[in-house]
Every structure is written in C-alpha cells, then in structure tokens.
Amino acid sequence: MNIDQKNGTIWLAAGLIILLIIMFRLNINLEQTEKKQITIITKSKYGENWETISNGIRAGANEFGVNIKLLAPDSNKDIDAQKTLIQAATINGTDAIIIAPIDYHMLDETISDLNKDKIPVITMVSVSEKYPYKYYIGLDHYETGRKIGQVIMKEIGSEGSIALMGMMELSDDIVLRERGVRDYLKEFTSITVLETGENSMGEFSVVTNTKDLLKTHPQINAIIGLDEEATRGICLAFKAKKPGVIVVGFGSSHDIVNQVELGIIDELVVPNYFGIGYMAIKNTVDYMNQKDFDRNTYIDPMVIDLDSIYDEDIQKVLFSIQ
C-alpha cells in the first residue's frame, strides 16, 4: 500500500487520536476498578436477624470488593422513614440499592423512581404478589410453607388437626407460607387446618389464640408458627412441653433456637439470613457488572431439631460467627 505524505499525516493523526481514546477508555476502566457503593436499606436497625443479614452483607462486600452503606429505620413499621432513606440514598449518590421493603404498596412509587433514575434495585427478604419486582433474594415463602407442611406430615402423619399461627394480616410473606402449608397438606394429607383468631396484635394475640386453641381443641396434633413472632407467642403460651402436641417454629434467633433446646419446639425452620445478605451483595455486584445471575435467588431454609442443633455443619450455618 502506497501512502503519500498527506495520507500519512492523516493516518498518524488518526492513530494518535485512536491511541488517546484507547488510553482514555483504559483510564476510565481503571477508574472503574475503584469500589462501587451499594446502599442496603433493611426493615429495622434492631433484631438478631437483621444483624445476621448485615454480617452476610459485610462478608459479601469484603469478598466482592464493594463499599456498603447499611441504613434502616428504627422501627420495622416506619414506612416513611424507609422512604426517606431511599430518597436520601438517591440524592447522596449510590451505585445500587438493596432494599427489604416494609410495605411494597407504600414504597412502590419511590422504588419506581429509582428504576427511572436507572439505579439498580434489588429487593430482599420480603416479596409482594401485587408488586413483583424484577430482582429478589430471600426465601421462597411459598416453598417454605410447603417445607413446613412436609415437616408436619413427617411429625404427625397424614391425619389429624393443626393450627397455623402467623401475622398474615401484616405480611405477604406469611400469607405465602400459609398457602404453601395448606397446599402441601391438602395435596398429600387429610390433615385439618383449624381456624384461629386474628394475630394482628402480634405476639400477645398469638399467646391468647394458642391458649384458646388448646382449650377448644385439646386433641390438636400440631401448632405451627409461620413467623418468629408467632413462634415466640406459641412458646410463651406453652410454657412447658405439652405431650402430644407438636410445635413447628420458624426463625433463627437464639431465643427461638433455645426453645428447641427446651423441648418446646420440635422442629424449627431456620432461614439462612447470613446467606441472604451475602447473596444480595453477590447478585447486586453481578447486576452492576452486567453478568448473568438468577433474578430470583431463593435461599432454602433448613429444618433443625434438638438432635441436630450441634451438628458440626448445621451449627456453622445456624450461628453467625462474625
């Protein structure tokens, strides 16, 4: 190829420009190696579970090389505070937000605004059937319900009566778990699910309702707590182990695990909150780096009983080490 001088100069200039652009791009890429920031907004500052999730988040952040900002309202019922935190995170600048929404309906608009601002949003822990978001990490609550159903069947067989306790009025998660239990039992057993009073008052309601239930249905085979509060309420109502009545609980807090040791709870369904926190960061980093990941990452719960609490492998999952 013959290159005359004029063309040569053009080639040289073009080469230099391309070189500078490449180096500029490389520089940008190198700058991109600087740590990204992920804001995590949980439901509450307090509580063992949130602490465990935070531990998982910190472990993930350390491993995947991101900075994290953990924010939470004081109360897990303060929707406005959570909304404000989301808006503040947007204003202060963040590369992604992981949120465990207290109320999907109330936060829908705020979360939609994040999507408009093209800030990656990943939800965790809780889901809403009415407001399904693209990305979720946590329990598959319906499948958890089915797993509970499985445990019930293992404990009492395919006949008998049980009661389901939970704050169904307050959370879609618990509604899904209840549906999972009911569907499983309906599918595989002839177990009757007894109706109970509303538990909207929380632990206190559960205690009262459990006591009432034990009085009205002394032949009941099992009582199931579908969330931690309900499980605590059942344990409080029982005080001591009642022969013939199986208690299946839900939760990972030490006080609930202790109820297993005390023999009140026969089977405990334990969510892996550390894993949820860790995977939330992993998926968010993958999302930001445009890598493939499961849009819905379900972290399976495990089922423990008195014999398996101190099993070497189980205790490593059950008790956070941080």
Added chain:
Amino acid sequence: MRKLKMHVISKGYSIQYIIAISTIIVAILPMIYTGLSMYEKYSHQIIENSKISTGQILEQLKMNIDDYLAKGITSHSDVENLLINNNNEYNAMLISNLNMYFSSKNDTVSITTFNLDGDLMNTVPSVPLRQNIQVAKEPWFEQVIEQNSLYYISEPHIQNIIQGQYKWVVSICKVVDLVESNTNDKAVLVVDVSLQPLVELCNNLNLGGSGYVYIVDENDEIIYHPQQAVVFSGLKDEISFKYNEQSTTYINPQGDEVLIVNNSLNFVSWELVGVSYIKNIADRNYQIAKEIMVTVPIILIIVVLLSWYISYKISLPIKELGKHMKIVEKGNFDIKLDLKNGELEVMNLTHTFNVMVKRIKELIDENKKEQEAKRHNELNALQAQINPHFLYNTLDSIMWMAEAGMSEEVVLMVTALAKLFRISISKGHNIITVEEELEHAKNYLLIQKIRYKDKFNFYINVSEEVKMLKTVKLILQPIIENAIYHGIEYMVDLGRIDINAEISEGKLLFTIQDNGLGMSLEVLDCIRKGTIEGNIEKGGSGVGVRNVDQRIKLRYGYEYGLEIDSQEESGTQVKIWLPIIRGE
C-alpha cells in the same frame, strides 16, 4: 519518461515528514517496549511479593493463633493449679476460687468439670445449663480420656453447656486428679475459651482487599471459615485444599484466580489457609498501568510536537531552497536566497545554490550574447552577398561587355553571378561542403577576374577527400575580396591568388595566398586585433576577416579561426582552420 519522473517526485515524502515519523517511531517503540517490559516485570514481581507477604502474614497469624491457644492452655493450667493448690479437692473453696478466676478472664466462656463417665460435675459461671448434657459418647471426650494427662484442644464449636448462649468457643480439655468426698478420682476439666479473639485475628488480616483465612483440620475439613454460613449452606464452594499442599495460585469455584498460602499451627493439627484474590493484587498492577497510561500519552504528545517542530525547523530552509529552485526552474535567475537561520549544511547548500544560479545566469547571458553575435555575423555574411556596390560594379561590367559585344564573357559572368548567389543562399543552410564553398569562391574570382580584366590568375587546389568535408559557408569570399582590393588591385604585375584546401594537423585548412602588396606589421597587427576591417568603399563586402573569424570561433571554438601572415611587397597568406566534419 517525464510522466514517470513526475510520479516518483509526487510519491516522495518530505524531509519534515520523514524526520518527524522517524523520531516518533524511534521514541515510541522503546517507550512502549520499556513500558510493557516494566509492567510485565512488576506484575510478576507483585505476585511473587504477594506470595511472600501473604506467607509472612500467615506466619504472623500462626504465631498469634498459637499464642491464643497457648493462652487457652495457660488458662486451663491456671485452673488446674487452683485445683492442685486446693489439694485436688473439689469443694466449695475451689468453686469459689474458680468463680474468682473466671470473673478475671474475659475470654474464658466456661470452666466445666465432668467425671470420667461424662456426668457434669460443675460449671463456672453458675448459670442455667442445658438439660441432658451427655458428653460420654462424644468422640472428643473419649479422646481426652485416651490422652490422659495431655491437653486436648477441640475444633471451634458452639458452646453447648450453658443454656441459651450460643458462643463460638474452643475447648481446652485435660484429665485431672480430683479428690471428692475423700475419694481419689480423675475428672475431665474443660475450659472453653471464646473464639472471638481468633476470629478478630483472622478478620483483621489484610490479604489484599477481599482476601481471607480459613482453617482446615488434618482431614481437610473446614473447621473455621469467615463465611461458613454461606459455605456450609452450599451457597459458595470453597476451594478444595489439600493439607500440606504447596502454596500456589488456583482458579476457585467462582472462576476467580486466587493465591493460596498455607501454614500449619504448632499446638494442633490445623492448617491456616490464606486466600488472596489475584484481581486485588492486580489492583496494584492497574495502578502501575494507570501511571503508564497517563505518562505515555503526555510523553507521546511532547515527542510528536517536538519532533514536528524540529523537523519543521530543519526542513524550513530546505523548503525555502526548494521554492527558490522552482522559481529558477521557471527561468527566473534574478533571485538570491538569503537564509538567516538554518543548519550549516543547508547554509552551505544555499550558498552553493546562489553561486550556481549566478553562474548559470552569467552563462546564459554569455550564450545569449554569442547567439546574438552569431546571428549578427551570419546576417552580415549574407548581406555581404548582396552588397549593392559589388552587384552594381558586376552588372556595370556585364552591361559594358554586352555593349562591346563580348557575349561570351557576358554569359560567363552572368552564369558565375547566378552560381554565386545560389551557393550564397544554399537553401538557408549555414554549413555547406568544401566543394560548394570552393565553387562559390571560384565564381566570385571569375567575376572579379573579368571585372579586373585578367589582372590576376587564380588557382584552386583541393583533393577529392577534402571536397566532401563540411565548412561554414562564405568564409573564403571576404578573404579573396581583401586579397583583390588590398593586395592585387594596385599591383603593376600580374596578380596570383592560390586557394588550397587540405587536411592539416587533424583540421581542415583553407589557405588563401596572394602575391599582392602585402601589408606592414602595424596594419597586420591592427587586422589581427580586429581594429581594421575590409574597405567597403573599395567595393569590398565590408564584412571582413573579423566576421569570418568570429563566425568560425562562435561555432567551433577558439582553437579554430583565421591566421593572417603578410609581408610588404611579398603578398599575404590567410589560413582558415576548421574542424573536420564529414557526412550530412
């Protein structure tokens, strides 16, 4: 050919371009080579250094964990000493002392005593205990009893004696002597020390950003991992590390390249495994690369600008020179390039150029003058042929002869005149054959001989070989004319003109010899210098010998021309030297 030449010129590169490109290439290639080799060398070095530094960190961690375990053993030993000091009696005093000791030790979670059957004897602190504690069947308990007086250090586990507390601990166990109810016996003393110091030691390590440490036992089973809830729930696969394996780099199950460094603890058969991510280590490479990426463009821009400037400075005077050459090429020699700045070579070149242009101009002027003179002389020579004076005299003679009835002479003269003019014209050629020139001379002599009534005779002598040679035309006539007008006309005796044409000294030589009056040395000198010409008044052509001499010299050079030799009363000899030219 011309087209090709132009093409080659147009495809050439300017000196500025060549210098600039060469400089850039010469500057950039070593820069890129150096940059890349430095980057390569440092990258490799950084990994090697990381291996060393991770090894050092793990060595430090090993010492700290050994120290941590040693403290646990010391705690156990302290408790045992309390027992010994209490005469190995298990009584209220001992329990009181153990409580005091416990309260002074932050990291001690519990001090528990079991009898050899595995029944719980006592626990400090005094808090509610788990029900149905059965340790007799647990493998560690059997091992402690087997080891008898040796310490047994458990793997990290959840403290499982105190109810409701779920603390990660390491248990230091040993069989001790115990006197209870006046009975000598043995018991298993278990001191649980918090795992938190070990966790903090591991967490506080800096293994390059995301790096971490986990611990495996002699069966390669993970006994501690900072993310064990993730690893043991199957959310993350940990690299399968073989005990005592050499430290090296691996691709972990997540696809990341990791540097694994291991170290064994002293008190227990545990292996510390340090995991560093190569991408974190490579962050330092990115920093180096970043610096190179910032530095190289700056240097590059400087090199480009500088080389462009230098090449511009070098090529500018050459370009100026080129411009002036183009002007000269167009025929303008009235220029002088006056460079104030420039390289020595270019200045010298410019000077030479100026001299050359000046010389060319001089030569052109000279040439022009010569050409003008040549044309002038040729013109004069032609004009000589139609000299009205000569023509008038000739025609007058013809008329006179006609009147006198000398028809033969008239015919002869008219024929000679016609031939004279025909050869003079010669179809416009300036070069004719010697034969033609001699024929011309002969016709002229014939006319003059008639006019001068046979006052002279003439003889022409030429060989056949010489006849065919070429000569400038009309060179003999002016000489003959002079011989007649100045030499023979005023002679009393019969005049004689001899014309010879021969080859002499490698040249063509015409010799015109008369026996006329000749001339004095002064006159001869003047003629040689060209200050006296032929006399027109006397019927000569007026062109003269100088014209002949100049015409020959202008055409053939100064080695040719006329030679005149004369002596008073003896005659004159004129030699005309010409080059030998043959052919057409």
